[in-house]
Amino acid sequence: MTVAQPDVTVIIGAYEAMPYLVDCLASVEAQTVDRTRIEVIAVDDGSTDGTGEYLEEFAARAPMPVTVIRQANSGGPSGPRNVGLGRARGRYVFFLDADDRLGPEALQRMIAMADENGTDVVLGKVEGVNRSAPRSMWDKTLKRTDVFSSNIKFTLSAQKLFRRELIERHGMRFDESLWTGEDALFTMEAYLRANGVSVLADHTCYYLVGREDGKHVTRSGSYTLRFDSARALMTLLADLLPPGPKRDVLMVRPFLVTLLPQFGPKFLTDSEEIRRNKFELARPLMEAYWNEDVARRLKVDERLRLHLVAAERPDLLTDVVAFVKAKKEAPAVLEKKGRRLYLAYPHFRDRAADIPDAVYLADAREARAFPGYREAPLDAFLRGAARKVRRTLFPRPNPPRERAAAAKEPVHGLSQREGATDPGAPATT
Template sequence: MDANETDTRGSGAAEPGAVEPDVSIVIGAYEAMPYLIRCLESVEGQTLPAGRMEIVAVDDGSTDGTGEYLDAFAARTAIPTRVIHQANSGGPSGPRNTGLSLARGRYVFFLDADDYFGPEALERMVAMGDRAGTDVILGKVVGVNRGAAKSMWKETVERVDLYHSNVKFTLSAQKLFRRELLQRLGMSFDEKLRTGEDALFTMEAYLRGNGVSVVADHTCYYLVGRDDGKHVTKSGSYVLRFDSARALMRLIATHVPPGPRRDSLMVRPFVITLLPQFGPNLLKQSKAVREKKMALAAPLLAAYWTPGLARGLKANERLRLTCVAMGRLDLLLDVLRFMKAKSEPALVHEDRPSRLYLAYPHFRDGSGLPDSAYEVTVTEWIGGRRIEAPEPKPYLSFARRVVRKIRRTALRTLRAPRSQRGRAGARTRA
């Protein structure tokens, strides 16, 4: 252990050689008071027996009493608890890695000190992992004083299809991971990334682990928005977001070959990480920032933007990224002004083949933007109306229709004499 760390073991601390716990709860804490109080109460309130859990808490250089509260908790709790005090690392990756290196449980859960568990959360998630044999178990998350992803909690699933599931849209670290997987792959959080490090870690576990389970019928985790605005996701330069997007895209490309499956996963970094940099707020930013963002995005679009990926997006999303891919900041700004004004695009229907377009700015005006950038390919909502992509209709080219008509006429001609003779014979016998 480094000289600037201390190890505090309370009455519940595990002795060397103790039975392996089911879950190691790793808590990285920085300036976490008073949220830490409820966080730890939620651990003590779990239905797993105290001996089947352990807490590894890392005080990352706090000055608000966080470290002292952890020491006091460790001294009185029945849960084996280890507290590490270290100098501030500047981000969540450092304390998580410290905690992971000391974890002994079959599973590891990364619990943020601001958040708290729902009752029975760990018991239900451990039971799911043991039953399904999966390496990552997601428990339903609900936001408190902040939003939380919802689309992946529609049903409890023992083993999801990663490429068709919405679990790719929840890549935070607050999940149950099988520790054997993390050890075997030598996984840790990238301490060079200042945001999105949890997305990189979780996506790697999704891709390289033995399956993902979802517990959706019980609230397992409460994601808390801090009143003081110190939550890590609310801070940081836009450059950090591009660093995060680049790292996640590179990881996906490393483990998934080009094609529909890669495209389905790439939707996540493009829509959640990259696209917000090209929203209406861009209108308020300086010319230098706009041009810098375009320059940062260009190599990502050149490397990973594909027609298959594009068709998985809403029209306004695809249109904005198409403008970025073409280097047309001028056209992008026009689209953003249209969006900021909350204007509604006209619907343009076409047959043969059946297509529907949303006529955002520069639709068919000679600017060079392709029709495909405006096409409705997924369900959208415009002005409170649900807009569906048209069902594909079977369509035959003119040449194929002519060939079919000739073939049907020839068959009728060949059959006619036989039919006529048959009818004539029937009349004679009558």
């Protein structure tokens, strides 16, 4: 007798997951997908706290088929996920971390979204529990979008619904050589190869749970691992995209999220040896991928720090990092009758530093916050016309009062598991 193909395979990689695993599995059991249309593959990655035993107990009583695989510790989440992919039969796969949990109806809604729109990846809204979560991509539900015209590049964790045929057609697997950022590599490749991506923003599908013991956090390890992660993602983008604006808009992500933090406040306390090594690790990445188009998509302080990394000026960089760490406000310098605004961070127009004025030039989005700035008439006209087109094509369902409340809501965005900041809506799209 032929067994029907499940709609979805939920892949759970688990390591020392008790007691959080209890709520995780309960959230799977509570899903509204028909029990004959869901399968669970759970991989215990060498736990010693009862995780494996609890998975087996769950498999014995669960209303859906559950396969439990127990193996020696592999050192990271990639191994268990790849093992799960090798056994998956569902039309879709969903990667669920053992200390997190699914929202009610999450799988049913995400599968319906993918089926209705023919999309290969579905992002369900994520909320943090005792921790922050990416937020800038949940502005509205999008039936079909892509990585270039939305903010989804700032959520590259693996907790999404993927069409399994896409994964198998391209032989996609998690890179087990990376200790951090392996999910970013997998998810970005899926975004780029997908026949459309859906964003389900009006229903919480995933709860990102903060553990008191901190074991959910990607291992910090050596700072060199972050450079490995940035290099891998930049290489992927270069392999899949030709040079040009599309590649540059995505290069913002590894520069901003992975590379720039290595030249943040911690840099001030790094030894001279570590500082030199960081510059050496950054050099080939800056030479290969840093350019004016990437730079102009960043805020002034971000652009300035990376410019100094590219110029190999650690002596000037420490001044800028100290200024930013102190949360000082850079003086605004208005020129051209108020239509050009520079932010005078350290070494602005310092002849000895020889940093181009363009590095300090604020774009219109950043400059509009400063009194006295006058946007060029053509720019203002084009911006207004673009808003009008967006309102016509994509009317927002929530009333003005809700929109105003949402506008005041601060944007948070540190996903420690994926090692990513979510800058909200920076000048990158």
